[in-house]
Amino acid sequence: MKLLCLLTLGLMLLSAIAPARGAELKIDLGHGVTTYRTETLLARHDVRTIDVPGDVAFHRAMRYRAVPLTALLEGIGTGDHLQFVAGDGFAAEIPAALLLNRQGSEAWLAIEDPTQPWPALGKDHGHAGPFYIVWTRPQAAQVNPEQWPYQLASIRKLDGVAARFPAILPDPSLPADSAVQRGFVVFRHTCFACHTLNGQGDARLGPDLNLPHNPTEYLRADLLRAFIRNPQSLRQWPQAKMQGFDAKTLSDADLDAVLAYLRHMAGRKAVH
Known part of the structure; x- marks a missing residue:
């Protein structure tokens, strides 16, 4: 028993001095x-x-x-x-x-x-x-x-996002300078790192933003804006991982555009 204790103590000392x-x-x-x-x-x-x-x-x-x-x-x-x-x-x-x-x-x-x-x-x-x-x-x-x-x-x-995940693309007939197309660009830069859409994307941190329901379908526009700016203003949840996007990070114009994209995609749900 004494030998076993000495061996255990020796192993503990070695682990303490071993490089991390x-x-x-x-x-x-x-x-x-x-x-x-x-x-x-x-x-x-x-x-x-x-x-x-x-x-x-x-x-x-x-x-x-x-x-x-x-x-x-x-x-x-x-x-x-x-x-x-x-x-x-x-x-x-x-x-x-x-x-x-x-x-x-x-x-x-x-x-x-x-x-x-x-x-x-x-x-x-x-x-x-x-x-x-x-x-x-x-x-x-x-x-x-x-x-x-x-x-x-x-x-x-x-490959780029559009090639890998075609179900997140807005209607291609929309002009390139439309609010929806601009919102798609903003979405890729600010939302797609955490969320999927229409079941497509590699992020696993947040929920899908179109299936089964798009947030524009169940949140008033003012509440959705408030949630994006400060998630805790809508639901106080200490364990929440989403951080808000202030106006410096996401301008009002870009916020309008991403909401236009989400509203548009609510009508383009993927069929599973």
């Missing part, structure tokens, strides 16, 4: 999956310490050890499309043209060091690690908050 194991990020650009581990990324020659003044997830200035994202995406072109999948079911769709922009915005893969973990996010929002896409000078290329995926698990090069 890192996480894995999988990247597939169409030529097979490349797996990057935390310790490998932190040891790269191009890793930098960067300051992010207005961090989207933490709502304050943050400092990270990070690698330029494009350094991990060699070979992508401006016509390519990438999907960033998080461990919580969030799936951000980002065109490669944004990552390759020449306006001065730069995307970085922030890497959480297990020995120096990042602080927790706000109440009931979990943790941002192990990997997080952050931007320096995001305003220059009009990067929106849904293009800062955290808890990142994988990056994949895929």
Whole structure:
């Protein structure tokens, strides 16, 4: 019994002094999956310490050890499309043209060091690690908050959203400058990372926005607007994951447009 206790104590001490194991990020650009581990990324020659003044997830200035994202995406072109999948079911769709922009915005893969973990996010929002896409000078290329995926698990090069999910497309006869078509663009940028529509999409964080019922069918327009701006104003639920979109993030005009798109899609339900 004494020997067993000594062995147990020894194992506990070893586990306490053993280095913390890192996480894995999988990247597939169409030529097979490349797996990057935390310790490998932190040891790269191009890793930098960067300051992010207005961090989207933490709502304050943050400092990270990070690698330029494009350094991990060699070979992508401006016509390519990438999907960033998080461990919580969030799936951000980002065109490669944004990552390759020449306006001065730069995307970085922030890497959480297990020995120096990042602080927790706000109440009931979990943790941002192990990997997080952050931007320096995001305003220059009009990067929106849904293009800062955290808890990142994988990056994949895929066909664009329209090609993969035709059931989310509005009526093609509508003019390109219509409110519905504009709303479709806004929807892709702000809603599709969390929600599916007509059963299509890869996000698993929020409910489908057209099946069985579209929110425009059961919420008054003023209540739906209030919910999008501040979900807690309609239903107080501490565990809710949806965060509101203020006027700086989603202008009144864009909010009008996405509601026009949703109303339009209420008449274009997929048949299952």
